[in-house]
Amino acid sequence: MSQTRILYQFPISHYCEKSRWQLDHKGLPYVTRNLLPGPHRLRTRLMANIDTLPVLRDGKRTVGDSTRIAYYLEKYYPNDPLIPAAGDDRQKVIELEQQFDRYGIYVRRWMYGLVLGQPAVMDAMFDPYNLPTIIKRLLVPVTEKGVAQLYGIRPDRVAAAGEKVREGLALIDRCIKGDPERYLVGKRLTLADIAAASLYAPLLSPPGTPWDMMPFEQQPQAVQEALLPIRESAAGQWVLRRYQKDRFRL
Template sequence: MLELYQFELSHYSEKVRLILDYKELEYRKIEVTPGVGQLELFRLSGQRQVPVLKDGDTIVADSTEIALYLERRYPTKPTLPVDPKQRGLCLMMEEWADESIGLKGRKALIGALNKNQNFRTSILPNSTPDFFKTLVGAIPGDVLDMLGSGVGFGGDAVKAAHTGLKQDLEALCLILQESPYLVGDTPTLADLTVAGLSLILKFPQGSYLNIPAELQGKGIPGLADNSAYEPFFAWRDRLYAEFRKPLVATNSASGSPTSIEIE
């Protein structure tokens, strides 16, 4: 069976999970422990970042490389159009989403977590001890903002990311105004990438993730709750309802993060 080494709230991992579900492929999720698990992942794949896919003896790292590998290895329910122009647009939009929504979304999420103590603690895994949740929630937002400035996640960077995401969401709403999908009349890699990466902007409605139920449909203030972008998120949630398997139907390694085993 396919094995996906992941973080549950990684939007790049979610991109791959959505592709796997769309292609109706069975897989097992393996939650990587931050730190020691990432060192073991490096031994397996040559990098510490998730997602990483293991298919028998084949190891594939990076969400785009995984998507293209799955397209070659499991061509049923293709995600790349045959038409050359549509194929080019699909690949271009996939790359744009990775670099725009993916990176700016991460900065905007960190900014929202810094400002909102309740939001910060609510996304911690259910298994997190209460004392640790209290400790995380007690850290002043301005302290986190100051620390983030040194690594590109300060207030100015977050503000710029937030502004850029508004433009991205407006563009997506316009594209989807008279089209069921971003490229053509059937779902493509562009749709699955954009939908999966938007995970951290607003959590989808439904039990797709191991998060508290009250977080479903919630997300980054100013984006998730902005009525101007509701057409996009409604489209995204319809895509999930049709193609994403609910958590109870997914063969996954549940519970707290565990250390991975290297064969």
């Protein structure tokens, strides 16, 4: 495995999943480095002059932000392309990627609004770090508060995010014409599919993703009631289908 290609990440970040999926799709070996939420900013500032993860270090080059990483990878590793070379489809993929990137913010806010406070959330966030119990116990309340503040987890904003989440699902539905087998653009997987499927994945907990630590069946009734219509919709089924059919891991 290449030690020179490193994806700095939070394991449960859906934006990091988007970059992992693209790297895996292109068959590019990489290692992941999990940064601790909070102190991560010291590293991301230094490496890429941003506050967020993912950041990719590829040999001597460093790129931050999943969209910039996506375009960087398409440029330097054009095998198994995820953006059509020209024409209407290219424009559609570019636009959809941008749209789903914005919906990702609302997915995160709405989902945290539903589940933040459950011990399983902090387990999913911190277990990959193998921290000593005492450290985890100290970090959990600080992180829960930080997440709520940073991502605007307030009832009014969470409710508004729910509307946006549904808007994004309706967009998926229009692109696939109600058929979970179809791709968003054209006849094969593109960056638009990877963006939409990975950024909506926390709501569906596809098997093999970091969110499968929080299976639907183990959620409280209110959460199940909120998620069920999504699971049963064509767009929700589409996310699960893309994971089943197109999400290969190196």
